[in-house]
Amino acid sequence: MDPRSEVLLRQADLFRGDLLLAGLPADDLLGQLPAAIGWSWHAGAHQTLQARFDGRCTFGVAPPAAAFDAAVLFLPKSRELTDYLLNALAARLPGRPLYLVGEKRAGIERAARQLAPFGEARKLDSARHCQLWRVTVTNSPPPTELQALAQHFELELADGPLRVVSLPGVFSHGRLDRGTALLLDQLDRLPAGRLLDFGCGAGIIGASLKRRYPESEVVLLDVDAFAVESSRMTLAANQLEAQVIAGDGIDAAPNDCAAIISNPPFHQGVHTHYEASETLLQRAASHLRAGGELRLVANAFLKYPPLIQAHLGHCETVVSADGFRIYRAQRG
Structure with a gap:
């Protein structure tokens, strides 16, 4: 209890x-x-x-x-x-x-x-x-009207400004966190097909993916109802359409993804939990098609490469900066 x-x-x-x-x-x-x-x-x-x-x-x-x-x-x-x-x-x-x-x-x-x-x-x-x-x-x-409590801000990205709507309680409420900023610069050359934004938060990555890859099906997934609502509002603010799912971890995600892109969570309340992120690394392969790719950002101190290599294959460090690393792995 x-x-x-x-x-x-x-x-x-x-x-x-x-x-x-x-x-x-x-x-x-x-x-x-x-x-x-x-x-x-x-x-x-x-x-x-x-x-x-x-x-x-x-x-x-x-x-x-x-x-x-x-x-x-x-x-x-x-x-x-x-x-x-x-x-x-x-x-x-x-x-x-x-x-x-x-x-x-x-x-x-x-x-x-x-x-x-x-x-x-x-x-x-x-x-x-x-x-x-x-x-x-x-x-x-x-x-209280929840929408009245939303924070709106705009990101100047290479393909134009992106409007973000963030609700109270959502990760990095009202601002762009450093890890996501780093990941936004590493979204090129993703394989064609279904793209999953795992742990979507306010929908910054998912909305960026849909705008950059308009022909791809984009799915945004988060465990938190406020994040799901934020993502829907961010998509609407940019006239974008994508599927937004509330679910507990990677098991709630669709299969046959061409790529999973994530700034995975490792905090829940005041406690530190790695379970959702570690389960993502352990089971990503079952949600990726052959040749599908996992691309994520994580704090440099987290020992993710051995987990990725054990369950998916060779893990490449694409970028290391500001205390974060971008990892990339491909399902064989």
């Missing part, structure tokens, strides 16, 4: 009514709170919860339409995303309780101050290196 869920269950009598669990972990909390429903924006967590608690968890960037008498937000990493989520929940809970739970090392004490606009916040519990806070919503905000 996730320690945040354990803290909630220490106060289980508070959570017997119609309760929304927002950003909940993929554990047995829904089983312990049978009147609760879940809202997830992580495709992997949602898939696990749906398999165990069919129909009791929704996926997306907005709260479910179902009524609820209280809500618990599991603290996300991003302060901007926390603001959006708290406002979206508080708008549905005038006069009712809104809870915030999170790990101390994730900044729960700082985040608790974000409850202040809605009423007087109170700490209810501190255990398992976590804290649980509550506010009764006396100041209910108007519903």
Whole structure:
């Protein structure tokens, strides 16, 4: 059981009514709170919860339409995303309780101050290196339009300006990160056919691929609903059409790709996770056609070449700069 869920269950009598669990972990909390429903924006967590608690968890960037008498937000990493989520929940809970739970090392004490606009916040519990806070919503905000929180910026690329739309919580929100910038300069001479942008974030790589290779089918894949929505908005801002998929890792990707291009993630919340990236390297070959290519950017300290060579073949370092490396490998 996730320690945040354990803290909630220490106060289980508070959570017997119609309760929304927002950003909940993929554990047995829904089983312990049978009147609760879940809202997830992580495709992997949602898939696990749906398999165990069919129909009791929704996926997306907005709260479910179902009524609820209280809500618990599991603290996300991003302060901007926390603001959006708290406002979206508080708008549905005038006069009712809104809870915030999170790990101390994730900044729960700082985040608790974000409850202040809605009423007087109170700490209810501190255990398992976590804290649980509550506010009764006396100041209910108007519903928040997520699009109004998007950051828009423009990249000057060799084939013209690219408009980017970034939502709160998306990787490198509102700016171009150095790894993606390096990868953007190494998108030439990709094989013809289906191109996959794995871990698409705000859709910068995917949109660039579709514009550079208009005859190719381009697929963008991310585990996060806010990234998926950002990618769709970026494509629309540039009058481009591509398929955008929410899925947990490379297993959600189509097969028979001509190339997989990625700035793969290795962070999840405050924790460091390499599983999604390592699984990509281990299974990329099964999603590439013969002669298909994997091209990715990674921090130079990550020991990816041995994994690539073990599962795909010869690994070439195309560029090394600014603490990043571009790797290229081809399926035989």
